[in-house]
Amino acid sequence: MEKISLTVNGQLRELEVTPETPLLYVLRNDLGLTGTKYGCGLEQCGACAVIKNGEKIYSCNTPVDACRDSEVTTIEGIGTLEKPHPIQAAFIEERAAQCGYCIPGMIIASKVLLDKHQHPDDKTIRQELSDHLCRCGTHPRILRAVKRADQEVNS
Amino acid sequence: MSISSSLERNPDLDSWLQIHKDGTLTLFTGKVEIGQGIKTALALIAAEELDVAFERITVKTADTALGLNEIFTAGSGSMEESGSAIRQVTAEIRELLLQMAAKRLNLPVERLSVTDGLIGAAETNSTITYWELFGGQKFNRKFNGEAKPKKADQYQQIGRPVSLIGIESLVGGTADYIQDMKFPDLAYGRIIRPPQYHAELSRVDTAEVSALPGVLKIVQDGRFLAVIAEREEQAIRAASALKESAEWNFVKELDCTDISELLVQNKRTSLLVVNGIPIDDPIPTIAIPSAAVRTSTASYQRPYQMHGSIGPSTALALFSEAENNPVVLTVWTHSQGVFPLRVSLAHALDMNPEQIRVVHKQGAGCYGHNGADDVALDAALLARAIPGRPVLLTWMREDEHCWEPYGPAMLIKLQASVDAQGQILSWNHDVFSDSHIRRPRPVEGHSGLLASWHRATPLPPPEKKPNRAPHGGIHRNSDPLYKFPQKRIVKHLVEDLPLRTSALRTLGAFANIFAIESFMDELAAEAEIDALEFRIRHLEDKRAIAVLEAAAEKAGWGTPLKIEGMGRGIAFSQYKNLKCYAAVVMTVAVDEYGNIQLKHAVIAADAGQIVDADGLINQLEGGLIQAASWTLKEEVRYQAEGILSQDWESYPILTFEEVPEIETVLINRPDEPYLGSGEATSGPTAAAISNAVFNAIGVRLRRLPFTMEEVQKTVSEL
Ligand code: FES
Ligand code: FES
Numbered sequence: 001m002e003k004i005s006l007t008v009n010g011q012l013r014e015l016e017v018t019p020e021t022p023l024l025y026v027l028r029n030d031l032g033l034t035g036t037k038y039g040c041g042l043e044q045c046g047a048c049a050v051i052k053n054g055e056k057i058y059s060c061n062t063p064v065d066a067c068r069d070s071e072v073t074t075i076e077g078i079g080t081l082e083k084p085h086p087i088q089a090a091f092i093e094e095r096a097a098q099c100g101y102c103i104p105g106m107i108i109a110s111k112v113l114l115d116k117h118q119h120p121d122d123k124t125i126r127q128e129l130s131d132h133l134c135r136c137g138t139h140p141r142i143l144r145a146v147k148r149a150d151q152e153v154n155s
Numbered sequence: 156m157s158i159s160s161s162l163e164r165n166p167d168l169d170s171w172l173q174i175h176k177d178g179t180l181t182l183f184t185g186k187v188e189i190g191q192g193i194k195t196a197l198a199l200i201a202a203e204e205l206d207v208a209f210e211r212i213t214v215k216t217a218d219t220a221l222g223l224n225e226i227f228t229a230g231s232g233s234m235e236e237s238g239s240a241i242r243q244v245t246a247e248i249r250e251l252l253l254q255m256a257a258k259r260l261n262l263p264v265e266r267l268s269v270t271d272g273l274i275g276a277a278e279t280n281s282t283i284t285y286w287e288l289f290g291g292q293k294f295n296r297k298f299n300g301e302a303k304p305k306k307a308d309q310y311q312q313i314g315r316p317v318s319l320i321g322i323e324s325l326v327g328g329t330a331d332y333i334q335d336m337k338f339p340d341l342a343y344g345r346i347i348r349p350p351q352y353h354a355e356l357s358r359v360d361t362a363e364v365s366a367l368p369g370v371l372k373i374v375q376d377g378r379f380l381a382v383i384a385e386r387e388e389q390a391i392r393a394a395s396a397l398k399e400s401a402e403w404n405f406v407k408e409l410d411c412t413d414i415s416e417l418l419v420q421n422k423r424t425s426l427l428v429v430n431g432i433p434i435d436d437p438i439p440t441i442a443i444p445s446a447a448v449r450t451s452t453a454s455y456q457r458p459y460q461m462h463g464s465i466g467p468s469t470a471l472a473l474f475s476e477a478e479n480n481p482v483v484l485t486v487w488t489h490s491q492g493v494f495p496l497r498v499s500l501a502h503a504l505d506m507n508p509e510q511i512r513v514v515h516k517q518g519a520g521c522y523g524h525n526g527a528d529d530v531a532l533d534a535a536l537l538a539r540a541i542p543g544r545p546v547l548l549t550w551m552r553e554d555e556h557c558w559e560p561y562g563p564a565m566l567i568k569l570q571a572s573v574d575a576q577g578q579i580l581s582w583n584h585d586v587f588s589d590s591h592i593r594r595p596r597p598v599e600g601h602s603g604l605l606a607s608w609h610r611a612t613p614l615p616p617p618e619k620k621p622n623r624a625p626h627g628g629i630h631r632n633s634d635p636l637y638k639f640p641q642k643r644i645v646k647h648l649v650e651d652l653p654l655r656t657s658a659l660r661t662l663g664a665f666a667n668i669f670a671i672e673s674f675m676d677e678l679a680a681e682a683e684i685d686a687l688e689f690r691i692r693h694l695e696d697k698r699a700i701a702v703l704e705a706a707a708e709k710a711g712w713g714t715p716l717k718i719e720g721m722g723r724g725i726a727f728s729q730y731k732n733l734k735c736y737a738a739v740v741m742t743v744a745v746d747e748y749g750n751i752q753l754k755h756a757v758i759a760a761d762a763g764q765i766v767d768a769d770g771l772i773n774q775l776e777g778g779l780i781q782a783a784s785w786t787l788k789e790e791v792r793y794q795a796e797g798i799l800s801q802d803w804e805s806y807p808i809l810t811f812e813e814v815p816e817i818e819t820v821l822i823n824r825p826d827e828p829y830l831g832s833g834e835a836t837s838g839p840t841a842a843a844i845s846n847a848v849f850n851a852i853g854v855r856l857r858r859l860p861f862t863m864e865e866v867q868k869t870v871s872e873l
Contacts, residue, residue: 034335035328040552044803075328091326099520100325101466126811137780139814
């Protein structure tokens with residue numbers, strides 16, 4: 001076990017953990033941030049996506065060691081129940097969820113996408129989200145939600 | 156209106172609704188939320204009948220301690236069963252409350268009206284709310300069925316857009332899934348499964364792994380092998396160390412003979428199906444009517460396919476140490492049937508069902524019987540090894556892919572004879588498959604739960620018997636809605652097939668409808684009749700014709716598609732011949748290599764009276780996308796040594812870049828009962844795709860999935 005510090009959702013956190021522990025378990029079990037999900041542990045599904053220093057990463061395969069002194073944003077840091085981020089508001093508006101398990105990862109991916117692209121076209125959105133699996137078939141609504149959010153965020 | 160079966164089983168009013176002093180209400184259902192939006196639809200029904208705002212209602216799903224037993228959440232039955240029950244119960248409760256209020260306010264019942272729980276009468280000032288009147292109290296009475304639910308034209312809330320219950324927490328990441336349950340002294344488990352169904356554990360070095368950091372216990376019982384640790388990553392690390400050290404003895408290989416051969420060669424039980432029901436009458440031989448001018452045959456196949464939940468199966472279990480506690484074991488689960496699971500657990504663990512409490516907790520979408528029940532027994536076995544500590548157990552992705560019960564591989568042989576006008580005179584349908592319904596139900600000396608098969612004293616799976624329920628498993632939707640003068644439908648339950656199977660969304664219907672609706676297209680083409688027209692000529696059911704016409708109109712059926720390599724296909728069904736009607740028109744493009752791209756889809760559906768239109772569309776479109784994924788991409792691959800489809804790379808599913816644009820047309824029937832819709836679009840989707848491919852490149856695809864290799868293979872066979 002080692003002392004590791006990183007910033008999560010704007011807060012400096014100090015932890016005693018084994019450095020190779022995947023960030024996913026630190027977030028979920030040590031910091032109680034369970035919005036980030038385990039889906040495959042193999043970087044194949046996107047359920048565990050978080051933002052590290054502005055880039056999307058898959059926390060299932062990122063050792064916490066690699067996040068020392070980094071800024072990590074999880075779904076809980078995007079917005080709150082009382083004050084949802086415009087992307088979350090767009091997902092609510094479009095009712096873009098069935099079981100919802102994939103949705104935190106989708107919102108993280110959308111956030112990174114909209115931070116980088118102003119008014120992405122349909123093709124770009126699909127490409128950027130293509131690593132994110134949804135088994136319920138909520139895709140059309142997620143696409144609509146991202147476009148709606150883009151109008152909000154990038155106008 | 157007939158009494159819903161759920162209500163017959165659970166007549167106590169208090170088991171369905173509680174009114175609280177603070178102006179909120181709790182509605183109970185024995186069904187479970189699996190991402191189908193059932194909580195929202197049920198709350199809406201109760202809000203409507205009671206005349207209270209939808210937002211006041213919280214919905215509690217299945218828990219054996221709460222008593223409400225609705226058995227399974229399956230087969231698109233929740234709206235008809237729980238929905239109808241709640242409609243009747245809440246109508247009766249409203250009536251009771253009005254009678255109480257009439258006495259209290261000293262006004263005749265007829266003068267009273269309710270607005271958001273506030274009871275009053277025009278031209279008087281006296282009012283009282285439900286919660287002032289009855290908050291915190293119990294009815295202590297049984298449903299008597301005297302009150303009449305509202306008529307559709309009296310509805311004020313049903314049919315209006317509402318938000319999905321809980322969506323704020325889903326998008327905020329605060330939704331509480333079973334995976335997210337927290338206990339102060341939670342321990343984490345992981346399972347080490349054999350490399351293949353028939354492998355026995357010959358040696359494992361537990362001593363070394365026991366010494367790894369955080370390891371609390373290694374549980375070994377026969378070839379059931381698991382580890383419990385303080386931290387989750389420690390459990391994962393210990394599990395992979397155990398896996399490394401374990402040596403296995405392969406008792407038997409998986410039979411890798413082409414499954415289409417096994418399906419027709421192996422021993423089987425065959426039953427004639429009449430009006431969707433298997434019967435014991437002798438199976439007639441196929442007879443060709445004398446007026447027939449042409450007889451056609453075709454065979455269709457679907458491989459093993461998986462549920463593939465995005466969140467692997469999980470359970471949390473706690474063995475109580477307290478003496479005198481009547482509940483010894485508590486299990487939190489995302490199973491679709493908490494009561495049947497309780498009995499199965501009791502049986503497997505040699506306990507009384509009363510000693511076990513099974514609580515439903517939301518999981519990721521499951522789409523049928525996946526590993527949810529199995530992992531509950533796994534977790535219980537671990538919890539029993541460390542009493543007093545709750546154990547959370549999540550399967551790894553590989554566990555889920557390799558051990559969940561798959562949707563069975565199926566083979567369907569069709570033969571039809573037509574007259575000079577192309578009208579079908581006789582129709583023959585032979586469907587070969589393993590069992591579709593292997594949900595855990597205890598049978599003396601047997602168990603349906605995976606770990607039971609692996610323990611030192613194993614309880615093998617129960618024997619397979621053909622399902623005789625109307626549109627049960629293999630024969631679901633094998634009986635077409637079309638009017639044919641002569642129909643011969645036979646289901647064949649085939650034995651000794653290589654992979655474990657159970658209920659996958661739609662059971663046999665997906666492949667049966669794929670076959671029927673593809674074959675209808677073939678017969679239409681042979682008779683040189685438009686595929687839509689050909690179907691209508693064989694239909695009498697007006698609602699069926701209406702969805703076909705609505706989909707065709709929206710898709711511009713009959714207008715030419717100008718681009719080379721593009722095609723359009725149509726298909727339809729009524730799920731189980733009694734639920735939602737759905738037609739699908741798919742437009743595809745096929746490139747020179749045989750890649751099929753879905754361009755555009757239209758759905759037209761009639762689910763009776765619409766309660767929650769947006770939720771209905773979500774279910775219909777979600778069903779279409781999942782079925783498109785089965786159709787284009789999915790097949791469980793295996794070899795003698797085990798399953799090869801171990802993750803999303805070896806078992807790919809449809810991605811954002813492959814999902815078509817979808818437009819959905821809903822036909823509302825306010826005077827018809829609401830019909831389950833979660834499984835309505837699956838079958839038609841597969842057939843609409845195959846028909847569109849034929850329209851595009853003139854090739855008939857009859858073996859799922861339609862990968863590039865399959866298209867090339869079919870072309871080479873021409
Ligand atoms: S859990 Fe990390 S990508 Fe699937
Ligand atoms: S909403 Fe269920 S997996 Fe996407």
